[in-house]
Amino acid sequence: MDAVIRGLAIYFTLLAIIRLSGRRTLAQMTPFDLVIVLVISETTQQAMLGDDFSITNAVLLILTLFTTDIALSYVKRWSPKTGHIIDGVPTVLVTNGVYDERALRGCRLDKDDVMEAARVQEGIESVRDVKFAILEVSGAISIVPKKTD
Numbered sequence: 001m002d003a004v005i006r007g008l009a010i011y012f013t014l015l016a017i018i019r020l021s022g023r024r025t026l027a028q029m030t031p032f033d034l035v036i037v038l039v040i041s042e043t044t045q046q047a048m049l050g051d052d053f054s055i056t057n058a059v060l061l062i063l064t065l066f067t068t069d070i071a072l073s074y075v076k077r078w079s080p081k082t083g084h085i086i087d088g089v090p091t092v093l094v095t096n097g098v099y100d101e102r103a104l105r106g107c108r109l110d111k112d113d114v115m116e117a118a119r120v121q122e123g124i125e126s127v128r129d130v131k132f133a134i135l136e137v138s139g140a141i142s143i144v145p146k147k148t149d
Contacts, residue, residue, distance in 0.1 A: 002050070003048065003049070003050070003052065003057050003060050003061055003064070004060065004061075004064050006047065006048050006050065006061075007048050007060075007061045007064040007065055007068075008064060008068060010044050010047055010048050011064075011065055011068050011069075014040070014044065015086070019086065019087075019088065048061050049061070072086065087137045088137050089137065090134050090135065090136050090137060090142075091103050091106070091107055091134065091135040092132060092133070092134055093107070093109065093114050093133040093134065093135055093141070094114060094127060094130045094132060094133035095131075095132060096131060096132075096146075097126075097127050097128040097129065097130055097131075097146070098127075099111060099114070099127065103135075107135050109135065109141075111127070113141065114127070114130075114133045114141060115127065117133065117140075117141035117142075117143055118130055118133065118143045118145075121142075121143045122143050122145045124143065124145055128146075129145055129146050130143060130144070130145060130146065131144045131145060131146045131147075132144040
């Protein structure tokens with residue numbers, strides 16, 4: 001039972017930390033981010049397993065984590081408000097060619113990140129040609145170009 005409690009505690013702690021760190025972390029993994037993920041995974045493994053490295057304990061932890069994840073997916077489906085708390089909501093970064101500086105700061109993004117997405121997705125060279133740039137909950141930036149008549 002101790003392994004289940006440790007597993008749940010680590011799961012929810014990591015969920016909170018990742019949620020608070022922002023979606024930028026999900027969208028763009030740098031070498032620094034990879035090192036952090038590796039260190040966190042090793043630390044997490046040690047915290048969950050404690051001194052019990054048995055296969056039984058490992059299976060119990062895996063089942064606990066997957067069951068928790070599945071249960072949360074049902075909770076998010078039944079309660080959209082809870083889903084918004086857990087996953088966040090899309091954030092509009094550009095509206096009609098104008099950057100939302102507050103949104104950019106809040107998401108820890110800069111104008112270059114938005115313009116990179118605009119160039120890659122739509123071949124857009126200027127923010128003036130962007131109707132909307134939206135940071136999705138997945139961490140990706142969606143670009144909606146202005147209509148050219």
